[in-house]
Structures are given as structure tokens and as C-alpha cells.
Amino acid sequence: MFGRKPSPQPKPGGSSQAPTFVAAGTQIHGDLKAKGPVRVDGVILGSLLIDGDLEIAPGGRIEGDEVRARNILVNGEVRAKIIADGKLTLTKRARVEGDVVAKALDIEAGATFVGRSVTGDGKQLPPTVT
């Protein structure tokens, strides 16, 4: 991959903004902010703030305070408060633990989701409902 010339960026699908891939095996222990789409195959132990879509691939894992993106597709594991300004989709392999705020929330059967959720336009998070 390496030479003086930077490796060719992976072309995102239709987005001009380059997607961020956190590949499997990659572990980010910290917060990640992104402008474009992010795909996490690895591990992020931290918060994500993505001005774009976020995809947590099946092996991916995010643990942190907050994961915020536009549309969030979780195939992996997320232990964080998730704020999807768009749709938050948890597939059946997803394992999410954390409060989620999403405009739309789609949790597939088999998905593991533990946490409070707020969808719609909820401005503030109401106090925790036990």
C-alpha cells in the first residue's frame, strides 16, 4: 500500500466524502469524529461523532460514550449512546448497549439492544426511565 504516493482512497458510494474505514483488527480507543461515512470493522472504544453515516460492520465494536452519526447501521457491537440524526439500524447481529437517539430506529430481530432510545425530534432526553 505504501509508497510516496498515497494509496487510492476507497470510493464511497456516491458520496464525495471519503468514508472512514476502521478495519477489522483496528481498535480505536478514543473518540472519532468524521465528516463522511464511517465504517467500523474494528473496535472503537470511544465516542463517534460522524457527520455522515456510520456502519459498524459485523466484527466492529464501538464502546464509548456516544456514537453519533446520520444513519447508523450497526452490524456489530456498540456500547455507547447512539445518536443517529437519521436512521439507526441494528441488524440481527447487532449488539448495542447504550442509549440511542435516532430519527428512525430499526432494530432487526436478533439484534441485541440495551438502552434507552429516543427517536423523533426529541430535543432533550427525558430523564431516565428505569
Next chain:
Amino acid sequence: MFGRKPSPQPKPGGSSQAPTFVAAGTQIHGDLKAKGPVRVDGVILGSLLIDGDLEIAPGGRIEGDEVRARNILVNGEVRAKIIADGKLTLTKRARVEGDVVAKALDIEAGATFVGRSVTGDGKQLPPTVT
């Protein structure tokens, strides 16, 4: 990019290991560990531990304690201790600040490199030589 189907992984050059792209606009505030190559176009405020090559693209920036990879190509900015088990290359747009340990070190003209360097087999960083 997103759909139920994970986006196709960018194919690394020859590496079977999928590269990690931290795209421009992406900021990781935390440490990143990777198995395969990493390309950072964005910002990582944390340490990198990469079992593979690392490319900091021109806009990329890494600020952290340690950036460790095999061959590191820095086109961007790194403020961290860099440990390249292979070659550390700083192109002319590179702005590196931090101790570097590399087997090989190639700093192009124009590159900004501030830090202590250890190349070769130097295991530990000797005390500062004035």
C-alpha cells in the same frame, strides 16, 4: 454506502489485511490499534499501534502519545512518538513532531520533523544528546 450489506472493503495493495482509512474530516480522539494498513486522512488525537503500514495522508493529522506501525508514510501531521518497525517516510508535506523510532527514516526536503529519532536497531531511546 450504507445498507444492510456492509460496504465493500477497500482492497489493500496485496495485503490481505484490509486497510483502515481515517478519512479527511475524521477525527479520532483516542488510540487506534490496527492489524492492517492504516491510512489517515483525518485526525487522530491519540496513539496508533498498527501491525501494518500507516499512511498519514496530506491532510491527515495524528496527535497522540505514540504512533507505531511498520512502514509509516507521513504526508500529514503527526504529533506523537512514532515507532516505525519498518521505514518511516516523511514527505515534504509532512509535519512530524515527536520522537521517532524507525528502522529507516526518510524525511523529504520540506518535511517538518521535530523530535528525537532512533533508527536502526536502537531498542530504547537513549537520553537526549545535546
